[in-house]
Amino acid sequence: MKLNDSRTIQADVATIWAGLLNPDVLKECVPGCTEMSGSPEEGFEATVVQKVGPVKATFKGAVQMSEMVEHQSLKMSGEGKGGPAGFAKGGANVRLEADGDATILHYEVEANVGGKLAQLGSRIIDGFAKKMADQFFANFQDAVEPPDASDDAAPEEETKKKGWFRRVTGS
Amino acid sequence: MPKDGGIGAATTRREDVRFLTGTGKYTDDIQTHAECAAVFARSTVAHGIIKSIDTSAAADMPGVLAIFTGEDFVEVGGNPAGWLINSRDGEPMKEPKRPVLAHGKVRHVGDAYAAVIAETVQQARDAAEMIEADIEELPAITNMKDALAGDNFVHDEIGTNQCFDWGWIEDNRAATDEAIKNAHHVTTLELVNNRLVPNAMEPRSSIGSYHPGTGDYTLHTTSQNPHLTRLLISAFVMGIPENKLTVIAPDVGGGFGSKIYHYGEEALVLAAAKKLGRTVKWTADRSEAFLTDAHGRDHLTKIELALDKDGNFLAFRTETHANVGAYLSNFATATPTFLHGTLMAGNYTVPLVYVNVKAVFTNTAPVDAYRGAGRPEATYSLERVIDMAAREIGRDPTDLRRQNFIKPDQYPYASAAGLEYDSGNYDALMDKMEEVSDKAGFAARRAESEAKGMLRGFGVNAYIEACGIAPSNLVGILGSRVGLYDAATVRVNATGNLSVMVGAHSHGQGHETVFPQVVAEMLGIDPQSIDIVHGDTSKIPFGMGTYGSRSLAVCGSAVVRATEKIINKAKKIAAHMLEAAEADIDFTDGEFSVAGTDKKVSFGEVALKAYIPHNFPLEDIEPGLEETAFYDPANFTYPSGAYCCEVEIDPETGKVRVDRMTAVDDFGNVINPMVVTGQVHGGLGQGIGQALLENTTYDENGQLLSASYMDYAMPRADDVPYYIVDHSQGNACTHNPLGVKGCGEAGAIGSPPTVVNAVIDAIQSGGINVTHIDMPVSPHRVWAAMNNAK
Numbered sequence: 001m002k003l004n005d006s007r008t009i010q011a012d013v014a015t016i017w018a019g020l021l022n023p024d025v026l027k028e029c030v031p032g033c034t035e036m037s038g039s040p041e042e043g044f045e046a047t048v049v050q051k052v053g054p055v056k057a058t059f060k061g062a063v064q065m066s067e068m069v070e071h072q073s074l075k076m077s078g079e080g081k082g083g084p085a086g087f088a089k090g091g092a093n094v095r096l097e098a099d100g101d102a103t104i105l106h107y108e109v110e111a112n113v114g115g116k117l118a119q120l121g122s123r124i125i126d127g128f129a130k131k132m133a134d135q136f137f138a139n140f141q142d143a144v145e146p147p148d149a150s151d152d153a154a155p156e157e158e159t160k161k162k163g164w165f166r167r168v169t170g171s
Numbered sequence: 172m173p174k175d176g177g178i179g180a181a182t183t184r185r186e187d188v189r190f191l192t193g194t195g196k197y198t199d200d201i202q203t204h205a206e207c208a209a210v211f212a213r214s215t216v217a218h219g220i221i222k223s224i225d226t227s228a229a230a231d232m233p234g235v236l237a238i239f240t241g242e243d244f245v246e247v248g249g250n251p252a253g254w255l256i257n258s259r260d261g262e263p264m265k266e267p268k269r270p271v272l273a274h275g276k277v278r279h280v281g282d283a284y285a286a287v288i289a290e291t292v293q294q295a296r297d298a299a300e301m302i303e304a305d306i307e308e309l310p311a312i313t314n315m316k317d318a319l320a321g322d323n324f325v326h327d328e329i330g331t332n333q334c335f336d337w338g339w340i341e342d343n344r345a346a347t348d349e350a351i352k353n354a355h356h357v358t359t360l361e362l363v364n365n366r367l368v369p370n371a372m373e374p375r376s377s378i379g380s381y382h383p384g385t386g387d388y389t390l391h392t393t394s395q396n397p398h399l400t401r402l403l404i405s406a407f408v409m410g411i412p413e414n415k416l417t418v419i420a421p422d423v424g425g426g427f428g429s430k431i432y433h434y435g436e437e438a439l440v441l442a443a444a445k446k447l448g449r450t451v452k453w454t455a456d457r458s459e460a461f462l463t464d465a466h467g468r469d470h471l472t473k474i475e476l477a478l479d480k481d482g483n484f485l486a487f488r489t490e491t492h493a494n495v496g497a498y499l500s501n502f503a504t505a506t507p508t509f510l511h512g513t514l515m516a517g518n519y520t521v522p523l524v525y526v527n528v529k530a531v532f533t534n535t536a537p538v539d540a541y542r543g544a545g546r547p548e549a550t551y552s553l554e555r556v557i558d559m560a561a562r563e564i565g566r567d568p569t570d571l572r573r574q575n576f577i578k579p580d581q582y583p584y585a586s587a588a589g590l591e592y593d594s595g596n597y598d599a600l601m602d603k604m605e606e607v608s609d610k611a612g613f614a615a616r617r618a619e620s621e622a623k624g625m626l627r628g629f630g631v632n633a634y635i636e637a638c639g640i641a642p643s644n645l646v647g648i649l650g651s652r653v654g655l656y657d658a659a660t661v662r663v664n665a666t667g668n669l670s671v672m673v674g675a676h677s678h679g680q681g682h683e684t685v686f687p688q689v690v691a692e693m694l695g696i697d698p699q700s701i702d703i704v705h706g707d708t709s710k711i712p713f714g715m716g717t718y719g720s721r722s723l724a725v726c727g728s729a730v731v732r733a734t735e736k737i738i739n740k741a742k743k744i745a746a747h748m749l750e751a752a753e754a755d756i757d758f759t760d761g762e763f764s765v766a767g768t769d770k771k772v773s774f775g776e777v778a779l780k781a782y783i784p785h786n787f788p789l790e791d792i793e794p795g796l797e798e799t800a801f802y803d804p805a806n807f808t809y810p811s812g813a814y815c816c817e818v819e820i821d822p823e824t825g826k827v828r829v830d831r832m833t834a835v836d837d838f839g840n841v842i843n844p845m846v847v848t849g850q851v852h853g854g855l856g857q858g859i860g861q862a863l864l865e866n867t868t869y870d871e872n873g874q875l876l877s878a879s880y881m882d883y884a885m886p887r888a889d890d891v892p893y894y895i896v897d898h899s900q901g902n903a904c905t906h907n908p909l910g911v912k913g914c915g916e917a918g919a920i921g922s923p924p925t926v927v928n929a930v931i932d933a934i935q936s937g938g939i940n941v942t943h944i945d946m947p948v949s950p951h952r953v954w955a956a957m958n959n960a961k
Contacts, residue, residue, distance in 0.1 A: 084300050086215045112872055114216055114874050115215030115216075116458065118875065118876055119280075119458060119461070119462070119879060120458075120879050120881065122874075122876035122882060123881065123882055
């Protein structure tokens with residue numbers, strides 16, 4: 001399955017670029033991710049727990065970053081093996097476009113599943129992949145955008161989440 | 172005596188007592204002490220190189236007894252194809268080895284590369300999940316036409332994905348081309364015969380055991396033909412001598428073709444049983460059944476029909492790509508060729524037929540015979556293109572068929588596709604079909620549908636099939652590596668009851684009811700005193716099994732021959748008892764009498780005498796009353812039929828409802844009309860399933876997407892109508908002693924084109940020019956076709 005979308009994020013290109021390459025950010029943003037380690041140069045190791053329709057599994061896999069053009073574009077690709085549940089693999093081409101103070105993040109995602117995931121989950125895999133991508137970029141947006149006025153008034157735990165990466169990196 | 176239970180009686184099925192009360196005994200029901208379980212590790216990719224398989228973690232799991240991989244079977248043989256096909260250029264087909272477990276490469280999703288034997292099935296499953304297989308995924312080959320163009324091969328050692336390129340009849344090729352080139356009208360249709368998963372209610376299951384004291388193996392397995400399974404294991408795969416291997420197929424919950432074949436799991440449980448000295452059981456779960464049972468159909472066909480200006484058929488020409496999947500299953504090469512190409516003249520006096528079939532390896536499950544096996548594909552192609560031609564030239568589809576039918580005075584008829592039809596009367600079948608279906612009332616029913624905003628169509632179809640497989644002499648010439656006779660032993664016990672050991676396995680066909688009716692009729696005794704024994708190689712003489720609508724025509728004929736021998740011997744004994752010459756003994760209604768006298772003895776008295784041979788003339792008569800016969804048919808049997816159905820389509824949604832379905836078949840003589848009706852009902856249900864609902868879908872990576880009942884639509888009770896079934900128009904088969912023709916597959920052969928023809932008729936009645944929709948004619952496809960044509 002393939003999907004293309006874009007999202008406008010209230011952060012500059014450099015912040016977003018740094019976020020995309022940070023395993024802590026990725027861990028927070030990948031839905032169901034319980035472990036993430038590594039570096040952009042050597043690749044990331046990830047563990048993700050997800051339920052696709054009737055199939056719930058722990059996927060262990062590697063994510064590689066390639067075709068990196070700093071502050072402009074990169075390609076993520078990876079494969080997760082879920083043992084008897086099968087496997088999922090895919091990639092995303094990400095392109096960053098400055099839009100005043102904000103950045104438009106364009107993404108093209110391609111995902112494939114195999115084994116039991118394909119056998120039992122194929123009907124719902126497109127919707128599932130779209131939901132995963134949407135959640136990832138929504139989480140990412142939360143992580144890198146500055147807290148705005150309305151967030152200041154929000155409860156403590158909300159503000160903790162929103163903009164946490166910006167605070168950590170001090171940018 | 173047997174008039175209420177002999178030939179022609181609609182007695183209820185005696186086997187149903189156990190099936191309907193839950194007391195049937197299937198393979199997985201068999202439990203023995205010290206039994207352990209096998210679970211297979213199966214590929215999740217469609218095509219890949221096995222770089223390594225690390226079983227060490229799995230071996231340390233609780234309860235694990237042994238782990239097998241492909242390495243363990245390198246020295247044993249492969250599971251062979253039963254039929255050698257030569258390509259048009261004379262080259263023999265490509266036959267890559269089909270190992271017990273994948274070795275070197277995995278070739279389809281579900282291909283087993285390892286097996287774990289553990290104390291319990293749960294332990295085996297847990298351990299199988301711990302096997303670390305490093306499989307380097309390769310691009311999958313799923314599209315047949317791409318497979319023939321590329322250089323990515325399912326089997327690298329053969330350097331092609333083409334198994335064979337077959338022409339039938341090759342000598343007619345040029346003349347057929349010429350006829351089509353010069354014809355007044357040519358109708359061309361490209362169609363897909365959709366791939367089906369057999370979906371027997373009982374999944375496959377096998378139990379292997381080994382007796383270290385005697386060296387005897389026993390295999391209980393879900394098989395339609397235990398002797399063939401034994402032969403394949405003995406002669407090709409494992410080399411276990413036939414006298415050291417017993418194969419037992421107990422109650423089997425449906426086969427439809429998928430349980431004809433020998434599968435690797437059967438060899439594995441035997442090998443494991445020997446290694447461990449334990450009984451080893453494997454039972455497929457439903458996912459394994461979807462992934463590994465041999466699938467059916469999967470043809471891409473272009474068919475052309477040439478007609479003269481008067482509507483006479485001049486030639487049929489077809490080009491078919493037939494998917495054989497990743498490995499050759501046992502009948503995979505016969506199904507798209509001699510069970511398909513030889514039927515491409517249909518019921519018609521067409522003078523020229525040419526069929527080209529390219530069989531293609533792909534990274535999908537093996538494809539083989541499934542209820543009808545080649546004949547549904549032939550019938551669908553023919554009857555769709557004829558229907559289309561009738562609409563193109565403005566003729567009534569029934570009328571055009573009738574014009575081209577072989578007439579009753581033309582039998583025996585040598586068809587343009589190389590068969591000799593023995594008997595038939597296709598006009599009489601059409602007449603009967605029009606009568607019992609109330610064709611005359613169709614116009615009024617269409618008006619009623621239209622008043623509701625629905626479209627109603629009438630679809631018609633005439634089919635012929637070749638079954639009662641098969642004359643060994645003929646199939647030997649055509650490349651079969653086996654003979655296709657069958658065998659029966661009739662054992663008359665001392666107290667006058669009978670055990671009849673038959674080679675045909677019964678798994679829903681009703682043999683246990685029907686075969687005794689035949690013997691009862693011949694012996695004039697109560698059919699309830701006769702029992703059938705089947706499915707156990709240690710009890711029956713030999714058998715080639717149940718498929719190709721052959722059981723009654725071939726094995727039933729062996730029963731007749733054996734019973735005739737019983738009568739002959741019993742006459743000798745009766746003559747001795749009655750102190751008369753054997754030539755003077757009459758046998759009627761279960762009594763032996765001396766012509767012209769009132770001296771007589773009953774069959775039961777003769778049976779007793781056979782086993783208490785006091786005062787026997789031993790130089791003339793042996794004690795005992797037991798006879799065996801093998802029967803090899805002289806020809807196929809040729810059932811034929813006229814089918815029609817009426818469908819109603821909701822133009823808003825494209826949903827098709829089959830409202831009426833009529834099947835009028837010529838099955839020759841009918842032994843039990845109720846059993847025959849049941850066989851037709853089942854076939855119709857499967858045919859309607861193919862036409863409306865069922866589809867097997869692999870994605871471009873070779874992943875099976877329709878691998879559960881959430882995605883693979885089986886017909887349910889509300890998808891099928893009340894069936895009108897008639898077999899009053901039988902013309903007795905001329906060459907078997909019962910005059911019977913096969914009935915098991917007819918419904919599945921005749922119904923798919925009938926449904927699709929009706930769908931096209933309905934759509935065109937709405938003024939929408941849709942000429943073809945591929946099966947399954949799902950609401951989406953119908954709606955899209957209607958809207959694209961507007």
